[in-house]
Amino acid sequence: MASRSLFLSLRRRSSQRCMSRLLSSGSVSTEYTDDYINNSETDDLRSRIFRLRLPKRSATTVIEKWVGEGNRVSISDLRQISKDLRKSQRFKHALEISEWMVSHEEYKLSDTDYAIRIDLMTKVFGIDAAERYFEDLPLTAKTSETYTALLHSYAAAKLTEKAEELYERIKGSKLSFSALLYNEIMTLYMSVGQVEKVSSVVEELKRQKVEPDIFTYNLWISSCAAALNIDQVQRILNEMRCDSGCNDDWQRYINLVNIYVTASCLTSADSISPIEIEKGITQREWITYDFLVMLYAGLGNKDKIDQIWKSLRMTKQKMTSRNYICILSSYLILGHMKEVGEVFNQWKQLTTTEFDISACNSVLSAFEDAGLMEKANDLHMLLISGNCSPTNK
Numbered sequence: 001m002a003s004r005s006l007f008l009s010l011r012r013r014s015s016q017r018c019m020s021r022l023l024s025s026g027s028v029s030t031e032y033t034d035d036y037i038n039n040s041e042t043d044d045l046r047s048r049i050f051r052l053r054l055p056k057r058s059a060t061t062v063i064e065k066w067v068g069e070g071n072r073v074s075i076s077d078l079r080q081i082s083k084d085l086r087k088s089q090r091f092k093h094a095l096e097i098s099e100w101m102v103s104h105e106e107y108k109l110s111d112t113d114y115a116i117r118i119d120l121m122t123k124v125f126g127i128d129a130a131e132r133y134f135e136d137l138p139l140t141a142k143t144s145e146t147y148t149a150l151l152h153s154y155a156a157a158k159l160t161e162k163a164e165e166l167y168e169r170i171k172g173s174k175l176s177f178s179a180l181l182y183n184e185i186m187t188l189y190m191s192v193g194q195v196e197k198v199s200s201v202v203e204e205l206k207r208q209k210v211e212p213d214i215f216t217y218n219l220w221i222s223s224c225a226a227a228l229n230i231d232q233v234q235r236i237l238n239e240m241r242c243d244s245g246c247n248d249d250w251q252r253y254i255n256l257v258n259i260y261v262t263a264s265c266l267t268s269a270d271s272i273s274p275i276e277i278e279k280g281i282t283q284r285e286w287i288t289y290d291f292l293v294m295l296y297a298g299l300g301n302k303d304k305i306d307q308i309w310k311s312l313r314m315t316k317q318k319m320t321s322r323n324y325i326c327i328l329s330s331y332l333i334l335g336h337m338k339e340v341g342e343v344f345n346q347w348k349q350l351t352t353t354e355f356d357i358s359a360c361n362s363v364l365s366a367f368e369d370a371g372l373m374e375k376a377n378d379l380h381m382l383l384i385s386g387n388c389s390p391t392n393k
Helices: 014-023 028-033 046-052 059-068 075-086 091-103 111-125 125-138 143-157 158-174 181-192 195-207 214-226 230-242 247-264 272-279 283-298 304-313 321-334 337-349 359-367 373-385
Strands: none
Touching: 046 059, 046 075, 059 091, 075 091, 075 111, 091 111, 091 337, 111 143, 125 143, 143 158, 143 181, 143 272, 143 304, 158 181, 181 195, 181 214, 195 214, 214 230, 214 247, 214 283, 230 247, 247 283, 247 321, 283 304, 283 321, 304 321, 304 337, 321 359, 321 373, 337 373, 359 373
């Protein structure tokens, strides 16, 4: 799921000086000068910071030198550099930028700045440090964004008890939250196998009149599918269709889930394959991966689908027919026929997972039933070219 964060140090004096010392290792000024060469085309603040090769180098020193040379630094520039650093997983340098922003009172920080700071604190110093920092914040700084960021840290570390305690505090607050907060606690329950708790979170979300997003629905549907409560899956899909937020992405997702449930015969405990039993892979784990693929297919995010599929194939676990039905259907509904053909060939060539032409026929029928005739025809032609005989055409 992806990451939110927060942090604020309103105790600007002693805590800031302490943090600056922790983040800046020793006499870094001489170390810094070795890390970059002046270049008229690339000599800006971002380039200087990105030329720091090691985490022990100090971004703070780079900024101070930049300002000392008479250059201006805007808060928007610092936010963008921090964002780029986080994308590159250079969290220590991003935290140093955050520290610079906090320690200079001319910068007016937003709730999002504080949230990012909590996430960075978690990554650099650990959850305990982020937790202490959050608890020391004044009440005005404990906003929906900072609460959500701390909950995200707990959820990512699978600290269920701490997450639930914070969740109860949140429910007792008078703050307004988005679906993101509820998605965090639901993601935690899915990751620790407590799928039965997801529905109560959805009930609370509705009680607070919070609009669910597609991630909310995906988590809710995944929990029901993992429990093989397919009737409830269908009820949720119907609710999605009637939701005011339903758009093309949602409709594509709804179609995919229907195709997946139908083609994979996900109806009872009998649908668990011998491979899953043999290898000790839980039904919940396989289904969670499949629904994550379908979520990103609904959102049209092929890159994410590629990443998940690559990760699954790199594991030592045997794939099931249901996994191939999911990925094949997802690429097909997005029109990526090259990838559909590759998945089809991989499935046929595997010795660990028996190729199932009947499953392909089920996918073909499910696409036809969904009214996606062009996609069904594409799959029909692929099966013929692969020397497989579709039975429903």
